[in-house]
Amino acid sequence: MQNLLAGTPSRDHYRSDQRARRRGRRAGRNNMTIRFGLIGCGIMGADHARILRSDIAGAELVAVQDMDTGRAAAVADGNCRVHSTAEALVADRGVDALIIASPDRTHAPLTLAAIAAGKPVLCEKPMAASLDEARAVVAAEIAAGRPLVQVGFMRRFDPGYRALRAAVAEETHGRPLFLHCVHRNAVGPDYVTSDLVLANSCVHEIDISRFVLGEDHARVRVIAARPSRRAANRRPLMMILESASGVIVSVEAFLDAQYGYDVQGELVCEDGTLSLDPHPPVSRRHGGLDGYGVEPDWRGRFADAYRYQLRDFVVALNGGRFLGASAWDGYVAAATAEAALKALAGGNVETVDAGERPMFYATRA
Incomplete structure (x- = not known):
């Protein structure tokens, strides 16, 4: 298995919106x-x-x-x-x-x-x-x-996930042991089945966990909870991935959480933990409540990531380096999702075998 963290910068250039804007202006000027x-x-x-x-x-x-x-x-x-x-x-x-x-x-x-x-x-x-x-x-x-x-795995451009990736690369908190992920939607479409939850929603966690940890997944298991009373045609899922080096990735996928769109992530390392901050920049006190709002869908939660993704695509097309997910990354996500579907259907732990990354993709992030 390849070390996908090779070349990870020690300081992430996505930490500020201003820096991303400067990169975009340079691309447009020249x-x-x-x-x-x-x-x-x-x-x-x-x-x-x-x-x-x-x-x-x-x-x-x-x-x-x-x-x-x-x-x-x-x-x-x-x-x-x-x-x-x-x-x-x-x-x-x-x-x-x-x-x-x-x-x-x-x-x-x-x-x-x-x-x-x-x-x-x-x-x-x-x-x-x-x-x-x-x-x-x-x-x-x-x-x-x-x-x-x-x-379009835009989470690779989210500043929080990139900070987790940098922490793994630099071992600032020791080696990673667990990565806990939560993926909740307010209300899923009626046509979405448990299989589609894995193939269409969980592929985000499949890709971003591989990106954060810098290594491929080796095994996967999927456990289905009882259906929510609001969606009898699908079940909340717990997907458990094991990386090539033995890091455990847990993914809770629940498309009918009602309260909003909620993506969480906690990286547990030998010497500490790091967590994504899901909160907007402003807290509110109103009507007897004190707290933060929750985005209704993914567009608000990952608005910055979508902008950075398109900006860097333009920079790459003008001679820069491609920083987004490659076709190989898309293939590996598909191979992992296929193994997860088998695990859900059979109740077994399934091996993920995408093969070796071709040399053509060796320079991709």
Whole structure:
């Protein structure tokens, strides 16, 4: 197993918004503007469009596409081209790079189309709907001979998670022993089953725990609690991962917590612990209550991470280093999720075997 922490900086450049802005301004001043095409104009796609327009130097949204033409027109807002098909947008010669925020089943085919067209792509997670599709994306990018794919695991850009990663790399609190994760949503969609909780939600924890610890997972077990009375078609899950060196990662996934969107993380080391701070900068006293508000969904909780992700993607496209998740990282997340699905179905501890990372990806963060 590779040491994924090699090259981790001792001081994280995401600690301040001002420093990230300076990096973005430098990219915009010295390089050509990157012309983006957006495929998928739902909640996530619309948010990417807003960030590109308001907060990213050196980038311009020039084309959009969505199966719902009304949504596409709303996101375009008269300021860019609207394509009738995703294929037409990929082929648009006025588009330099793509953002894919369409339904999960389309991610791999559209990413493969972008690679074939030689266009860099930021693809929302999961990168693929199956392990075979994920392998195909990796193979296509390697065949292209240059980095073209970044997967939207935006938590890698969250300042809190990057601080945990730096603490592991520097052993500031000794070696890590446990990483406890909590992933709660207020209300999950009706169509989401326990399998989808693992494949679509827990992939965030699968990826970010691997990123924080700097090593692959070796084994996984999944335990299902009894269903909440509000969602009989899915069960709250506890996923337990074991890293290659023996660090235990616990992940509670509960999509129907009612009170809001709540992501927590605690790293337990030999000489102390580190925890993510989930609180907003202001506490409130009102109506007999004293405390903090809770975000309704992921967009507020990870607003900074989404901005930093897009800014660094633009910097990378202008000759910088790719800091986000690679296609290989997307493949490893898919392989781990597949093992977790087997563990849930069979009640056993399953081995995670993604294989060795190809040399093509050796320089990625």
